[in-house]
Amino acid sequence: MGRMLSLLALGLLVAGFCPAVLCHPKSTLDKKNPNQEDQDQGTHVDFRLASNNMDFAFSLYKQLTRKAPGKNVIFSPLSISTALAFLSLGARNSTLMELLKGLKFSLTETSEAEIHQSFQHLRSTLDQSSDELQLRMGNAMFVKEQLHLLDRFTEDAKSLYGAEAFATDFQDSEAAKKLINDYVQKGTRGKIRDLIKNLDQQTMMVLVNYIFFKAKWKTPFDPRDTFESRFYFSKRRWVKVLMMSLEDLAAPYLRDEELSCTVLELRYEGNASALFILPDRDKMEEVEAMLLPETLKRWRDSLETR
Template sequence: MAFIAALGLLMAGICPAVLCDGTLGRDTLSHEDHGKGRQLHSLTLASSNTDFALSLYKKLALRNPDKNVVFSPLSISAALTILSLGAKDSTMEEILEGLKFNLTEITEEEIHQGFGHLLQRLSQPEDQVEINTGSALFIDKEQPILSEFQEKTRALYQAEAFIADFKQPNEAKKLINDYVSNQTQGKIAELFSDLEERTSMVLVNYLLFKGKWKVPFNPNDTFESEFYLDEKRSVKVPMMKIKGITTPYVRDEELSCSVLELKYTGNASALFILPDQGKMQQVESSLQPETLKKWKDSLIPRIINDLRMPKFSISTDYSLKEVLPELGIKKVFSQQADLSRITGTKDLYVSQVVHKAVLDVDETGTEATAATGVATVIRRQPRTLNFNRPFMVVITDMDSQSILFVAKITNPK
């Protein structure tokens, strides 16, 4: 099972840039701060990331109720957090609060140190799960960037920096798209279809995830079957099948859905949420961080006599410029944006936020405890669990409890 996502933030100039002598307003984060970031309880970060992931999911699903949804909240929040390094005052606060950080409980420095450490840890090579994430800055050759901003992005986020000539937009676009394509193993060949003439800087973040199911499906058992788009329409899809699998499962009678966890070899798992026919919107509207926790705490290993799941490859392409303001991130898109910790002057604003994601699910890949009285745990083992209608997927890194991506499959074709 593979998931690949990339996000690009395109920054345009408001006026010709003039490099000032001003600094970011504080000393570069020290090694002591770095240590503090490492000690930051990972659950604080995971809680904010989960809140942001589900909030953004609701916005995207509401805009396209009958379409597939696939995105990486981690890739999006990583790029925006890096951007906040260059923001000041209310612009910076809007970004971080829009990412669901409570700035009265966690400092800006702790956020960056914790986030940087998380991304670094996720990128550590592992035999069983491949997670590759990284960031890059593409800076116009005529746009002066404060060295302190570049140093912080490199030190905290290992962001690479490249010089681009945005006066030659096609060449600059090719440079950026080739970089993203290379980092995502060709899965995302064109992050940007066009660049604005006034572009001064592009910030890119990518995330690639590849996992193998702990208990794989047998390709010989895959068969063609119906997937019901709604009560009247269906499509033929390749349906994977496995019999007699023991895996964490819970039935939520209150929300009319079944929840199944399939684990990968390594430190990741996938939560599959299957609403009853016609109940998708009910489940979506009730989706909160507490809902996910309730399900995870209630999962109990059960024998599924017959598990069926479609094999698919889907991709999505989002412009988030209209969506993020609905989460409170507004000023950075206007000419009132203060990104002066990037250039020393208020000469930049964000003109585009582009996110592309690809999700592949096939046969090879992708101790539970019960909670007390929140979800209703089914007392008999389910005979069949058939994902032959719209369902959701949440992929989580189990060590950090960070959501890597969220998806809704309304049509696997």
């Protein structure tokens, strides 16, 4: 299939991330009784993190699509940015600067401590479980047995990112694969199995991040209304796929004539939603070119329930 679906998947991932940060401005972490100044500063940093993460997500998306023209691209920007931020805890000098630059951070605007505090705040915000919505993030580092991590690094990794470090014998590749795969399978409640297929015996370290998300649509789709129809990803290329159908649904919607696309937000039970962006036929590249944090903000601000 073409890249129409890839954009929809990206919309889901980015939209799923943004409300979690923007709708839950909690107080500064590690302070039991923060004052108003602390709260304002914490919220300000969280908004900056949201903007930087969106910038990183769109930038990475464009690079991936350039390298895989005509193919689907599905990835989790938040997983990648969290793993790299976690890794930066142990980096110094030019390596640290390159990592933060890749994540769209500048130490002249945001201190290293504020960056890690924001990711810590985000993790605590995302980790929630209820009958309506289950959302959990996990981080881990599998390190060659002969390497010894500094105590300060492992302490910060645990407190800021909830990350665990496992001494791993990569010479026994089968045992190492099982250790990593079992960790991910347990964290995702069996949804992701056999993540690692092959593992080089010369491996020194494996960084792992997973996000488990399970929720029900606020307005459920009736399986009996599912039907088969054409899905176009160019004027002459199409495939038949199963389409869900829902009548009499009032949902936030936007017709963007400037970018020739339609934007729809579907809400889950609990505090989560998915944002879908559907370009008009043959308008995929134009919409991709305008994937920017400012565009996403304009879309969200312009949505109207109808």
